[in-house]
Amino acid sequence: MQNKPLLVVEDLFHSYQEGGDKRPILNGINLQVAEHECIALLGRSGSGKSTLLNMLAGIDTPQSGRITIMDKNIHDLSEVQRTLLRRQHIGFVYQFFNLIPTLNIAENVGLPLELNGYKEAEIRKLVGLILSDIGLGDRWNAFPDQLSGGEQQRIAIARALVHNPSIILADEPTGNLDAETGAHILRILLGLSRQLKRTLIIVTHSLEVAEKADRIFTLNDGVLSVQGEPHW
């Protein structure tokens, strides 16, 4: 723990209503993530990984517990403030890419910049830079449905990183891709976040992916357990 924590999770509890029963999904989670750290979150389907991630992004709220991001307790924030926090400081990569079908690639990538109030010229410059970083500098005007899955995910990563967020959350970014493409995507994601010195939290069920992280956690029955130490 060479850096001060960027993200602190304390005693997080959450359960889902299922019929008449309550199924606990997060059962007292505690976690501290430092700046520039890369964390992998392992777990089976339905173990609550995505829920935890959504809570970190401020798009879901826990039933109890605290989440502090960049010294801000997100419970104290209004919906709008949470959205602004997300807009400025968080990048999200999904399993299903979630590109906007009616926007072309450059527009998709430029959207977070625009929301953050960048000027159009700046947007063009930054979008150009990141598109060439991910090797799609020549596909500006293509629409998502004209791209392969791997290409779409690269665009999604570009969109998550383009506005230089402090934290990148990735929810099974390779889960929908073949092994080779997945590996490629992962390289890009890890490479870029390390290069830009971002904090990365990556949810996955692949040990192979997890091993590339600084720390690995496993979420099991709503309880988080440390699986490995940093390998450097």
Next chain:
Amino acid sequence: MVGSRLWRAGLRHQRLHGWQTVLAILGIALGVAVVMAVGLANQSASRAFEITMQQVSGRVTHQILAGPAGLPEQLYTDLRLQHPELTTAPVVEGVVRIRNEQFTLLGLDPLSEQPFRSLTALPAPDILTRLLTQENALLLSTYTAKRLGLESGNQITLDVAGVPRQAQIIALFGDQQGAALDGVLVADIAAAQTLLGQFGTLDRIDLTLRQEQIRPLQEWLPKGLHLVETSQRTAAMANMSQAFQTNLSAMSLLALLVGGFLIYNTATFSVLQRRRQFGIMRLIGATRSEVFRVILIEQMVIGLIGTMIGLGIGILLARELLWLVTRTINDLYYSITITQLDLSPAMLLTGTALGLITTLLASAAPAWEATRARPQSVNRRSVIEQQSHRALPWLLLIGLAVMAGGLLLADNSGRSLLLGFAALFCFIMGYCLLVPAVVPLLSRLFLYPVQGLFGTIGRLASRGIDATLSRTGPAISALTLAIAATIGMGIMVDSFRTSVGQWLSQTIQGDIYISVPHSSSKRASSPLPEELPAAILKVDGVREISTGRHVTVESESGPVNLLAIGLATTSYRGFKFKGDTLKNLWADFSSGNLILVSEPYAYHNQLKVGDAVTLLTPDGKKPFTIGGIFFDYGSDRGLLVMPRAHYAQRWQDTRITTIGIYLKQDATLDAVLTEVKKLAGRSAQQLSVRANKEILKQSLEIFDRTFTITQVLRLLVIAVAFVGILSAMMAMQLERAKEHAILRATGLTPRQLLGQITLQTLLMGLMAALLAIPLGWLMAEILIHVINLRSFGWSMPSQLSPSILMEAMLFALIASLLAGLYPSLRMARTQPALALREE
């Protein structure tokens, strides 16, 4: 900050789903068009009335009026000599016809006119001399002259109560461009008296009075004369057609309501289709209000385009509606001619505002819903359906509450027409909210029969409706409303027509009626030749006759139509009374102690049996006790009836206007009719002799004529509804393209898919039709028992006509069938793989 990228996404979406956008635009356009057309036509009619009144009444503040006999012209002389300080002008007013068109002949004294009107302001002195000296000189408005193809100098034949008279147009007044006075002929007072054959009397004296002059004048006026305020009288006249015009406006609002549902529908679809997209935007960091604004503004742009197109169509449509409105007003109320469509900015603005507000309201709900959902649920379709099912009990509750509120309002809003309409709209809205809650029930009900008939396809079709309630619910609501509107209006007109028919056949007890086709006076109908009754009684086969005199008398609340009747022994059967009458009604009636009043008169003046109506008689004001209130659909302004002998004595007027002939048992109608026609032919006047069947037929023709406008509106609502059904169904089916592709991929043949889609839309059409029947019927009940009563004072039983229900059902099914056709054909033609491709 709403970004251009969010915008672009919306724009491209609309472009991709162009058909949906077009139908949404069309829906709002048609809704706005109907409202605008009716509004413009109404406004033009009111404006024409205003202009006519302004030019005819000018700066007149008060009028002196008398009974049916008019006022003696010596009174004017006395007034001038004894009250020279008052500004006064004598007026003779009559009705003449040119080429069968009715005109008001205004006889004025140009020398007294200057403070009042500018009608006799003439460009050359010699024309004034001619106007004053030539016995048949007329002035005509430039507009009227052009319309009739007449020029100054032309000779024309006037039909004065059936007698032809020659007159000459000596000059035109008013310019052609400006608001023109039509339907009015101006003559010198001497010429008017000569043409109308009305010597020694005036119809009124116009005055411009200051406040302090009123009392002394009232005290000076002899008995039997009445000083009335012109503005009150004008307002009362304008009020006569107010209910009719309000009704038209409300009907047109119904079209807009249907149009609004259409917008709601398409907006909902449009939003639902992009739920995921909006979710992503939220994930990336767009705030709720940013997304909300983007959706709303996008829909408002569609609304604005629709509204603008609607304004255009509305103006075109208004030109067509205008003459229908005018004709009805002319038939029922007062004579106006509309020279041009009054495109007032206020009206255009109202239309625009209505279109935009409707769009705003209709699209706010889906837009809000799109942003309300938590972003993490973007990928879960089931959540939406769960939510919409969870909302059902609430919708049911709210719907029932709103309906109950509507009924309560209808019950407790007294006599207010506007509140009546508010209640009607409440009720309709409530019912529409209710519909989605009933849909799952119905689809479960349909499930087994449909499954039995069509197997898996039927099951899929029926289950699909329930499973996608978020889309099918509003669509069926919109459909229900549209169909119910046509049912409601249909039942209302049908019940009305049936009541009028029954009333007519009961009222017309005589076998043959004689009258003068038109009257030259506004105060009384033209009298028949004096010797005629005696001559008719001598005709072989005539058992007895009834006689009638139609006049307008002054009551405390303004002019009222009075029918003085000499009853035949069976005439009394022609009266059907509402509620109880006084005891010994007919005995007391013939002794002259009682009068009978028609239902509308009683309603509007809040009178009941036993109350008194005060009438201005030549001996001053006299109260008359109401013996009974009879049903009468002849005039919504009301009618009073008293014995002719009594009237003749009180008003010193023994003339008669109509004769009803009752035949002996063994007499043949044709023989007597021929004989009576021969007798009537001897009169210098043209008389109308008609058998009762003919009157019945003609009356119903007039009825149909006055309801043409309602029928046209009903058709317009149907047209909007049709587009609504088409767009709702198509939107729904096209939106489910992916689902259909999966079905195709799973092994459904194009034919089977076509069958499934068609079956589903038909089922929805059927549900809507079934749900529309009670709503339509209840709407009709409100229209008949609340709206009609408050508008016109008529009560009548409602009549549920099966043909109207069948018609509505058929219409719903055809529209749904057509709506299902396009998406299914399109699906059948495309490769399932294309539709399956992840967006």
Next chain:
Amino acid sequence: MGRVILILLLPLLVGCQQNAETTTEKLSATRLLSSIDQQGFSRADKARAFIFPQDHAAHPEYRNEWWYFTGNLQDQSGQRFGYQVTFFRFALKPPGKKPARSRWSNNQLWMAHAAVTDPEGGRHFKQEKLTREGPGLAGSDARPFRVWVEDWQLQQSQQGFPWTIRINADQFSIELEVEPTIGLIRQGDKGLSQKSAAVGNASYYYSYPRLRSSGEITINEKRYQVTGNSWFDREWGTSALSSEQTGWDWFSLQFNSGENLMFYHLRNQQGEADPFSAGTRIDKDATTKRLTLSDIEVTPLTWWQSPSGKRYPVEWEMKLKQENRTLQIKSILAGQEMDLSVRYWEGAVDIYEQGRSIGSGFLEMTGY
């Protein structure tokens, strides 16, 4: 004293109605005369025997007719007043053979002008009434003699004289009893007064040149008991002036000596005196002497411009050539313009000879 202004009234009606506020330029009398159809009317083409009281009442077979009172009055304190009361009748059309059934179609228009001058106060009040005869709105009766335009009227008493004039205007009223001190005078040739060359361009014209008058004048609610002398002119005809004649200056003078003089000075387009200008001298005993242009010469001395922009000579020199006398005739107030439907100047004057006041009278000027 003949005042032919009446013919103007038709166009004025029109003028008024076109724009009630800004009455258009009023037309001159003589220009209009020729534009109105004279067909079918009787004409004053030969002398006639006057029969009274019938001839006091209207003659609808002639086109125009008037009853004209002017006078100089004073109250007990010596405050002076001038007054004018005129009833005009004007036929739009000759009467038909049988009367029309509508009482409005008798084709007779009536107009009345009334004015009061208060020279001390520098005030001149005037008002007009205009109506058609209609069902008794205006008219005249012979027995008893009566002329009325609505509530304004002239009425004989049971014995004949005095006559009563009753005018109730907005700002003033006039109620006078008048009785002749000199009998009825036939003007012109036994009552036929030729105005221009053509036969029939004449009127029947008689006068009471001096009527003892007493009664009450009210100005703005203030009453004055007045006495004085009036002049009554009575004239009817169908046509009078020729198209060259553009206006006139009409003098009716009452000398303190008891003598009286009437002179109308017709002007042509160049402003020169027309040869048909004429007059009458009337002595105390009612003997008359006809005067022609060769007997009298009038010259304007002082001009006054009215608010309407017209200029009128309000002071004249009158030369009685045979007697070799020179009189000055001065208005008692310059502002006595009758700016009504018809615009003219009509006002009270004083007569001076060698600086001495020798009488008073009335002056009418048109065509300026």
